[in-house]
Amino acid sequence: MLKTVTPFEPIRTEVIPMGDQWVAQVKWDGVRMLTYYDGLQTKLINRKGNERSRQYPEFLDVSAYCHANSVILDGEMIALSGGKPSFHEIMRRDSLRREQEISFAASHIQAIYMIFDILYYNGQWVTNKTLTQRQQLLQEIISPHSTLQLVPNIEDGESLFTVMKERGWEGIVCKRLDSTYAIGGKDSRWQKLKIGYDLYAAIGGVTYRDGIVNALLLGLYDLEGNFIYIGHAGGGKLKVADWRELTRITKTMIRDTSPFHRLPQRNKEAVWLQPQLCVKVQFMEWTPGGTMRHPVIQGMGNVPPEMCVITQLE
Structure with missing residues (x-):
């Protein structure tokens, strides 16, 4: 069987690259x-x-x-x-x-x-x-x-990005037509422009309504291994059955103390968890306090907690 490789990754940018050598894709x-x-x-x-x-x-x-x-x-x-x-x-x-x-x-x-x-x-x-x-x-x-x-x-990256914003899609990737494929690489020949941010975050706590989990306290690990709180998230694409399943699963992860490096301000009704489950969350921007503005849960993240790191944002 063929040997598996790590795919080429784009870097994040805030500016759409221009010129004849650039094309954009959804x-x-x-x-x-x-x-x-x-x-x-x-x-x-x-x-x-x-x-x-x-x-x-x-x-x-x-x-x-x-x-x-x-x-x-x-x-x-x-x-x-x-x-x-x-x-x-x-x-x-x-x-x-x-x-x-x-x-x-x-x-x-x-x-x-x-x-x-x-x-x-x-x-x-x-x-x-x-x-x-x-x-x-x-x-x-x-x-x-x-x-x-x-x-x-698509030759016109700006027009494609406008359409993506109108539709509420994720964003665009811009690529140089003369780019070779760098296995395991990540450089500026491929650049991604996202509408907002998304990342994988680990669940460090939950709150309940009528006995069912209704919000998640989320965190990322920094370079020193500290678990940093990045905000609450309750709205998103999880259905009632998903919240019930979360309630069942997280009962085995409850702990007495907060797993976060610094105690979140909103913690009065929180039940702390060992950070073992992950979700993919999308949000508009970071607040000055380092939390997510308008986070939306996209789904359960099928990744280990150690992948929920701050370096995702690079």
């Missing part, structure tokens, strides 16, 4: 997913190197949509809700482990694979080719259909 609110196909076996591996082949069985027959003897594809696995990409929806697929649940979800929650790059083709690495050349290769070998698409380039 930044999808989903799960980064690389497809590895050696001619016999297929594996789907996420950004962190964890296999997700069982969760997305409909994409394992690579020969049905890609004309290659062997290939590594890079893209984003998404699911729609209300006509827009929803992290909460795709996590309903991504977080499943039992075969019966996966089979049921595959027929009820449609995943869409948005492919935007290729690293390996017919026994050869193509990461040293330019983005233009790699995209031309994708056009030649990929047969798109309703649930598998090639991500298009």
Whole structure:
């Protein structure tokens, strides 16, 4: 089987890069997913190197949509809700482990694979080719259909970003057409411009209403390993059943003292937890006090607590 790699990442920017060498693409609110196909076996591996082949069985027959003897594809696995990409929806697929649940979800929650790059083709690495050349290769070998698409380039990044803001989507990624693919890299040849912020945060406490969890006290770990409080979050995409499940699960995590390095101001009714569960949260900006302004829970984060670090913001 082909060796797994860490994908190329964009850096964050606040300014849309201009010039003929730049194109913009939609930044999808989903799960980064690389497809590895050696001619016999297929594996789907996420950004962190964890296999997700069982969760997305409909994409394992690579020969049905890609004309290659062997290939590594890079893209984003998404699911729609209300006509827009929803992290909460795709996590309903991504977080499943039992075969019966996966089979049921595959027929009820449609995943869409948005492919935007290729690293390996017919026994050869193509990461040293330019983005233009790699995209031309994708056009030649990929047969798109309703649930598998090639991500298009948009020349006018400002117009695309305006549309993303109007629709309430996540943002855009700007890429240089002459950029090679840096495995494990992160540099300014790819730049992301987000509408607001999003990150993974660990749950350090909860509050209740009528015996059910109704808000989360969230934190991140700093470079010294301190667990820093970043705010309360109660609104978002979790449904009533999700809050009930959170209530059940967190009962085993209750502790007597606050896990936060500094006690949050709003702590009167808080029940403290060992930070073991994570959520993905989106917010508008940081307040002067270092907490999130208008946080919205996007879904449960299928990541370990040690990944809930301040360096996510870089």
